Amino acid sequence: MGLQTLSRRAFVFGSAAVAGGIAFGSYSDAAQAATAGDNPLIAGLAPNSVTFNPWVEISPEKITLIAQHADIGQGVGSVQPIMIAEEMDLEPGQFEVRFAGPSPAYFNTGFADEFAPFVAADQSPAAEEARAKTLEWLRESGLQMTGGSSTVPDTYEKLRVAGAVARETLKAAAAKRSGVAVADLRTQSGHVILPNGTKIAYVDLSVDAAKIPPVLDAKPRDPSKWRMLGKPMMRLDVRAKVMGELKFGIDQKMDGMLYAAVKLNPGKGQPLKSYDASKARSMPGVKTILEIKNGVAVIATNSWYAMKAVDAVTCEWAPSAYPAEQAEHWKVLESSFKPEFLGKEWRKIGDIEAGLKTGKLVEAEYRAPYLGHQPLEPLNGIGLVTDKGMEIWVGHQSPRFVQYVAATAIGLSRNRSPSTISGRVEALATVSSTRTSAFSPRSPIR
Numbered sequence: 001m002g003l004q005t006l007s008r009r010a011f012v013f014g015s016a017a018v019a020g021g022i023a024f025g026s027y028s029d030a031a032q033a034a035t036a037g038d039n040p041l042i043a044g045l046a047p048n049s050v051t052f053n054p055w056v057e058i059s060p061e062k063i064t065l066i067a068q069h070a071d072i073g074q075g076v077g078s079v080q081p082i083m084i085a086e087e088m089d090l091e092p093g094q095f096e097v098r099f100a101g102p103s104p105a106y107f108n109t110g111f112a113d114e115f116a117p118f119v120a121a122d123q124s125p126a127a128e129e130a131r132a133k134t135l136e137w138l139r140e141s142g143l144q145m146t147g148g149s150s151t152v153p154d155t156y157e158k159l160r161v162a163g164a165v166a167r168e169t170l171k172a173a174a175a176k177r178s179g180v181a182v183a184d185l186r187t188q189s190g191h192v193i194l195p196n197g198t199k200i201a202y203v204d205l206s207v208d209a210a211k212i213p214p215v216l217d218a219k220p221r222d223p224s225k226w227r228m229l230g231k232p233m234m235r236l237d238v239r240a241k242v243m244g245e246l247k248f249g250i251d252q253k254m255d256g257m258l259y260a261a262v263k264l265n266p267g268k269g270q271p272l273k274s275y276d277a278s279k280a281r282s283m284p285g286v287k288t289i290l291e292i293k294n295g296v297a298v299i300a301t302n303s304w305y306a307m308k309a310v311d312a313v314t315c316e317w318a319p320s321a322y323p324a325e326q327a328e329h330w331k332v333l334e335s336s337f338k339p340e341f342l343g344k345e346w347r348k349i350g351d352i353e354a355g356l357k358t359g360k361l362v363e364a365e366y367r368a369p370y371l372g373h374q375p376l377e378p379l380n381g382i383g384l385v386t387d388k389g390m391e392i393w394v395g396h397q398s399p400r401f402v403q404y405v406a407a408t409a410i411g412l413s414r415n416r417s418p419s420t421i422s423g424r425v426e427a428l429a430t431v432s433s434t435r436t437s438a439f440s441p442r443s444p445i446r
Contacts, residue, residue, distance in 0.1 A: 054105045055162040056084060058206040063095040063190070068106045068144075069151040070099065070397050071237075073376055076151040078235040080159060087163025087220055088202075089187040092236055102399035104142025109158075110150030111138055119346050145398040160220040168215035173208040174200050240412050248377045249395045254384065258287060261306035263313055264295035267320025272296065274316045280309040289313065326369065385410060 057064040065084045071077030081097045084090075100106045112135040113120055118127035167187055174192035175182045177200070186196050210439040223230060240246035265272060275296050277289045287306030289298045296313050300306035323329050381394030383406065390410055396402045 034178060050338060054100060054103065055159060056088070056166045057207070058166070058202060060203055060206055063090065064098050065090075065095050066100050067097055068100045068155060068236075069146040070395075071106075072146065072397065074151075074343075075235050076146070077237060078233075079152065080155055080238065082228050083155065083159040084163040086226055087160050088167045088190075090190050090202075094190040097236060100399075102144060102403055104139075104144065104400075106144045107138050107142045108145050108150055108154050109138060110152075110154030111145075111148065113153070114148055114150065121347075123416075142400065143398075144400050147397055157220075161218070164217065164218035164220050165214055168218035169212070170202055170205050171210050172212055172215055173205045177205070177208055178213060249378045249382075249393065251379045252382055252393050254382065257382070258299050258301065259303045259306045260297050260299045261303070261310040262292065262295055262297045263310045263315060265317045267317060267322075270294065270318040270320055272315055273318050276314045277312075279314075280312040283309045283312060285309075292296065330367065369423070 048441050054068070055066050057066070065081040067077050067080040069076045069080060076100070077097065081095065085092070085095060112131050115138075116127065116130040116134045118124075118130055142256075146247075168182075171182050171185045171187060171192055172186055174180070174194070178194055178198075180194055186193050190202050192202070193199050194207065194434060239245060271293075272291065275291070275297065277298075280286060280289060280298060283305065285301040286309045287299045287301065289309075290299070296310065296315065298306050298310040298313065300309055323332065375395075377395070379395070381392060384391045390406060392406055394402055
């Protein structure tokens with residue numbers, strides 16, 4: 001496996017050969033790339049397929065592009081694979097998209113600028129050092145999360161380079177097979193094309209490409225050469241959504257599955273003082289009623305029974321720790337405009353006090369109310385607990401955090417680390433709905 005160190009904001013790239021196929025991708029650290037156990041795609045490989053890194057997987061049957069970030073309706077489930085496809089000369093429909101499972105390999109570099117305590121315009125040595133240290137912390141922690149408009153800043157460079165490495169390595173494989181110089185080859189629509197017009201499909205080159213060193217000096221194309229990026233295009237999942245073909249998390253079903261509905265204290269974070277479930281216990285389909293943190297849950301034979309029964313539970317709630325009405329919230333906010341509450345003055349240009357004395361003073365007050373995120377479906381998840389651990393199907397923005405929360409809920413040690421993905425993403429939902437191999441009690445968790 002070859003490795004090449006790029007800039008601080010880029011990655012290390014490589015490829016590995018195993019019988020039947022090849023995968024291309026990027027890693028943040030040479031040790032990760034060299035250690036098969038850190039490869040998040042290995043556990044889910046089909047026969048005659050190979051991988052060692054997280055971005056592009058090619059087998060003799062298909063091409064799979066991995067989308068690292070969850071699609072929460074913002075369309076990143078399209079833009080991520082398109083960034084790779086742009087460089088690989090693939091067309092929509094020539095590849096499958098799979099959302100990434102939980103793995104530190106997918107840590108979010110896009111948070112480096114956000115987490116460092118400097119404004120984006122500050123390029124001073126201190127600011128750059130802080131960003132570099134933040135990036136290293138993100139790498140070490142393996143923070144895998146979607147949020148803060150960070151998807152494109154995180155993946156723009158690495159996915160394009162990963163696609164370019166795949167493209168150029170496939171051309172090198174075609175050159176070795178055909179005897180034609182790489183410079184005389186071109187790619188188009190998932191094929192390497194020889195000067196005489198002969199087309200060799202990428203999937204037919206996977207085994208050959210796995211046997212040669214990757215082309216690590218491949219460069220992404222200049223934006224002037226783009227076919228899809230920066231151009232109007234339809235999201236990849238539009239047809240499936242319009243035709244009702246797309247499975248959401250709430251659509252998942254398993255044999256013998258029971259359904260739970262919850263009622264929580266409307267004062268967020270406050271406990272339940274008492275409850276009366278006598279009426280709910282006699283309702284159809286109800287199996288049991290449990291007290292949970294800050295509320296109650298009803299378990300029943302279908303979702304409707306569960307929801308109707310939990311509505312019938314009467315609860316006495318501990319009072320909210322914050323004002324009940326919006327008007328009181330505004331008063332609290334107004335009282336916070338004091339010098340002692342000023343966190344940091346990010347930038348100061350000129351003499352503001354002098355300007356206020358000589359210029360015309362214009363005063364205005366702006367208020368923005370709370371805005372709730374509206375999911376595309378009810379929040380939901382499925383957990384299957386066995387003597388070997390737990391599997392979860394759930395919408396998420398941070399799959400490793402989901403693993404931690406679920407592991408804690410079923411009593412696994414906090415010092416154990418999430419295991420790798422054991423299956424494929426089943427659907428797009430409020431966020432990507434992922435089948436996650438959870439928590440083998442015997443596997444260490446970081």
